[in-house]
Amino acid sequence: xxxxxxxxxxxxxxxxxxxxxxxxxxxxxxxxxxxxxxxxxxxxxxxxxxxxxxxxxxxxxxxxxxxxxxxxxxxxxxxxxxxxxxxxxxxxxxxxxxxxxxxxxxxxxxxxxxxxxxxxxxxxxxxxxxxxxxxx
Numbered sequence: 595x596x597x598x599x600x601x602x603x604x605x606x607x608x609x610x611x612x613x614x615x616x617x618x619x620x621x622x623x624x625x626x627x628x629x630x631x632x633x634x635x636x637x638x639x640x641x642x643x644x645x646x647x648x649x650x651x652x653x654x655x656x657x658x659x660x661x662x663x664x665x666x667x668x669x670x671x672x673x674x675x676x677x678x679x680x681x682x683x684x685x686x687x688x689x690x691x692x693x694x695x696x697x698x699x700x701x702x703x704x705x706x707x708x709x710x711x712x713x714x715x716x717x718x719x720x721x722x723x724x725x726x727x728x729x730x
Contacts, residue, residue: 613704615649617672617679621665622647624680636660649708 612620622632633643636657645651653661662669671679 613649613708614652614672614716615647617667617675618661618665619647620680621661621667621672622717629664631659632664635664649704 598711624628629643633640633724636643638657639655642651646653658669659673662672667679668677670677675709
């Protein structure tokens with residue numbers, strides 16, 4: 595378990611440890627931009643940008659390209675953590691292993707919750723279709 599934690603800490607913004615929203619927030623902060631600044635430059639509402647960073651929504655392809663250009667990271671890094679992006683923070687020195695374990699567990703839970711929310715949406719759509727068919 596400890597080896598997995600240390601490996602995840604090394605690739606903090608990689609696909610196993612970070613979400614799209616985590617990488618977006620890290621790239622924005624690395625570029626020295628506030629959320630309102632980036633939202634204005636992208637032509638989106640601040641609430642939309644916050645939802646992207648909180649992994650509640652994902653931007654469309656044209657916005658992704660703009661984000662990558664503005665924040666000086668590759669599109670692939672934003673999407674999956676591969677390629678040129680933001681260097682990982684020095685988590686090994688700054689964060690104790692116990693805290694890092696908790697952060698990794700939180701990210702795992704966020705990923706699972708997102709997948710479950712998507713599954714719930716598909717089931718709800720399927721149920722609505724069945725109800726419409728039954729009523730016809």
